Amino acid sequence: MTDPDLSDLSALVAVAQTRNFRAAATMRGVSASALSEAIRRLEARIGVRLLNRTTRSVTPTEAGKLLIERLTPALGEIAGALDSMNSFRDSPTGTLKLNVPVIVAERILPPIINAFLAAHPGITLEITASDTFIDVLAAGFDAGIRYDERIERDMIAIPIGPPTQRFVAAAAPSYLSAHGVPAHPRDLVNHACIRHRFSSGYIPHWEFERNGQVIKVTPKGPLIASTAEMEVKAAIDGLGLVYTFEEFLAEALASGALVAVLSPYWQSFTGPRLYYPSRKHMPAPLRAFVDFIKASAKSPSK
Structure with a gap:
């Protein structure tokens, strides 16, 4: 058996998190068919079915659950190791994915993100505007913006935009x-x-x-x-x-x-808040954005 490709393993975790090929494909920026092929390729190399697929749902098999439980922290460590290289750059690089309400996307964020991206040219900001409250982490986002009553208590939240x-x-x-x-x-x-x-x-x-x-x-x-x-x-x-x-x-x-x-x-x-999980190793693009928002709030010109 040849060793599975790292991207195929990452694809498995993405599908397991979202329980949906289309949502996982959107999260990874690929087509649903390409993601499905990655899972088939992974199962063929391992010789074990990892996902049960029906027209309505996608759920891990027992073998899939075991593999995903071991993979998730390992892939997180790999991502953290790669992200740590940002400390050697003048400006961090990478993609920051945010899920925000429509009002925030259209009327609050534009001047903020324009200034942020000008200060951090190595960062790509991907914004999804939706008024539906979702589990942003399971959906592949780094952080979200919502109003107080819609923010989970185990999240860190900081003001962004008008108070x-x-x-x-x-x-x-x-x-x-x-x-x-x-x-x-x-x-x-x-x-x-x-x-x-x-x-x-x-x-x-x-x-x-x-x-x-x-x-x-x-x-x-x-x-x-x-x-x-x-x-x-x-x-x-x-x-x-x-x-x-x-x-x-x-x-x-x-x-x-x-x-x-x-x-x-x-x-x-109360105005909107940027919220994100409390974790030891925050991705460099998210850390840069959080620092930018905090610094902007302290600036007398804001």
Whole structure:
């Protein structure tokens, strides 16, 4: 039996972590067919089936579990050894993979990552924007960005971007002229509301707050969308009220295309946080990014 290729062994661990060939292929930057061929090649060389495959799932066999348990720390040591070479370079190299919410990817990260990449030309930053909360490590990401209530307690989290954000309610002047201006969140039951559906299928309530009292409203209206861009455009066109991150509405509010309503009841919350696992050997690209974010927070110009 010839010795298995290291990349094939790494492919096995990736598939076992994600339990999905397509997700593992995306994580490794290869096609699903290439990954499947790597597993077949590995099984042929070892002479043992390592994965049970069905149309719905991929699970390790008993032999696969044993091999993966031994491989995972070994591959981690190899990656750490290679990454340690970064200490001999003027600037670290490698790829940093982040999973972040859409609002962060579109409105918060651009100026941050532009400055970071200018300071670290040897690093490639790969960003996946998703509002679905996932196990970032199992999915092959180095770190994630989320809001406090969605961060696991065993993670290290540091602020990134604005310390606070808020949701803003607004509508087009034409809509308000035709339907009136709501004076209280409860008035929204008599208004058309443009709602948001997350990729998980969840349609959130609208939450407002004043003097410590939280007011939840179940909005109704003619449109349920999955992107803020579509929701804001619909509001500008007079379809109804929108309630979303202030950053998404700033331009329309400044131009007068939208008018803010219910401002005493807007809900503020803590800004996003970069989170990552506590581990002894942090990959150099992630360490550089964490150090950059911490240094930026201390800078008086920020």
